[in-house]
Amino acid sequence: MTDKVRIALDAMGGDHGPEVVAPGAAIALSRKPDLNFLFVGDEARIRPLLDADPALRAVSEIQHTDVSVAMDDKPSVALRKGRYKSSMWLALEAVKARRVDAAISAGNTGALMAMSRLCVRMTPGVERPAIAAIWPTIRGESIVLDVGATIGADANQLVSFAVMGAAMARILFDIDRPTVGLLNIGVEEVKGVEQVKEAASLLREGDFPRLDFRGFVEGNDIGKGTVDVVVTEGFSGNIALKTAEGTAKQIGEYLRSAISRTLMSKIGYVLAKHAFDTLREKMDPRKVNGGVFLGLDGVVIKSHGGTDAEGFASAVELGYDMARYDLMEKIHQGFASVAPEPAAPALAGVAS
Known part of the structure; x- marks a missing residue:
């Protein structure tokens, strides 16, 4: 972990998209000044919001995509049309590649879970x-x-x-x-x-x-x-x-x-x-x-789709805490203490 906590934001997720994600990120930044952001989504909608807030713009990067997952998409449909190119997938991919410490989306819960399992993968033993x-x-x-x-x-x-x-x-x-x-x-x-x-x-x-x-x-x-x-x-x-x-x-x-x-x-x-x-x-x-x-091999946070900027800021701060204080390492420590021997089938499902 570096001195900064870098979080990928699915800017197109949720009922309101960048118009809530960007102000929410700004509120979180005012409380956690060591945050950096990767906004993933339509740059034409994201850029004006960052330009209006110099402090947020200074710690943010935009990864453009014009593909997003709809709130009512079935997970299978979201995977077909959004895999590899949607704002949700690309935010998760940044976690997988360790370019960011966490990803946050207010988008479709089923699609986010399905994409997370495919992209970020499961923690070994879960x-x-x-x-x-x-x-x-x-x-x-x-x-x-x-x-x-x-x-x-x-x-x-x-x-x-x-x-x-x-x-x-x-x-x-x-x-x-x-x-x-x-x-x-x-x-x-x-x-x-x-x-x-x-x-x-x-x-x-x-x-x-x-x-x-x-x-x-x-x-x-x-x-x-x-x-x-x-x-x-x-x-x-x-x-x-x-x-x-x-x-x-x-x-x-x-x-x-x-x-x-x-x-x-x-x-x-x-x-x-x-x-x-x-x-x-x-x-x-x-x-x-x-x-x-x-259970994922990385930190992924789901925000409520209809929340406002203050609510989204809470999700960002939760992601910050999970990354800053190393959730994945603590989970690995918890499983290390119960890793079974081959002759201990009762706990085989926990750490296999």
Whole structure:
């Protein structure tokens, strides 16, 4: 790692393209002055935005392409028309070639995952990727994975997710041994599907010096922040994520309706404005925008497609942290401690 962290930006990804990507990069640069950027996309749209911001222009390079992946493209279609030449592929290719330290896209999630697996490739020892999300909790923040990359996972894949999630937590939370829990329908050992129960046995009985396995956690434990890392497969993880997002919006609508109902409630809002502002800040999804594609042999971040500049800046800063504090090395360290001997088939899927 050099003194600078260089990030490739898929400038054409997302609902708004360069008009959000460039301002988002500028916000991130104001907070992380050792950033450099490679903007990949239509130079005719990107150049005026950089010219309007001398500080951003001074640390940025443009790689032109007029091919982009549409938000509604199927992954197979995106691969056929965008492989080797789209802004998404070229940003990932820069990661593969080690010309940049991370890539960030707000584009089509399925296409980004498919292209990442083909271009960047998987980390040796990891079978399936996972999307790791930062989750606001009562205690602070936790990491939840997988939230949508892998539908279904066997025990060894869940163990892999635990190792990778713990590596990410060590960077973000500066914890030597993050606590890890497996999402289940109860905390009792007899509950849950066989894959989850088997993964729990592997984590209890294996040698995992870089994480502290706490057993099963339930859905209500996610918001409590009971553990630093919550591990699940992508189907239930994505449902949990969307449910939490919907609940946050529901609560927000309830509050707005209650505040505007009567004169006294409006006066009460004015008196408690600081508390409401604090709540709004805590529930702002832009502050935790960005999912890390764990399991790839490089740092790839997925930003929400409809986010604004502040939200995209959060994704850039997440990519910065993962690159600056060497996520890949920490993942390799986590797997090194559980590399199996040939006669240890129970963990063969983790490090094979």
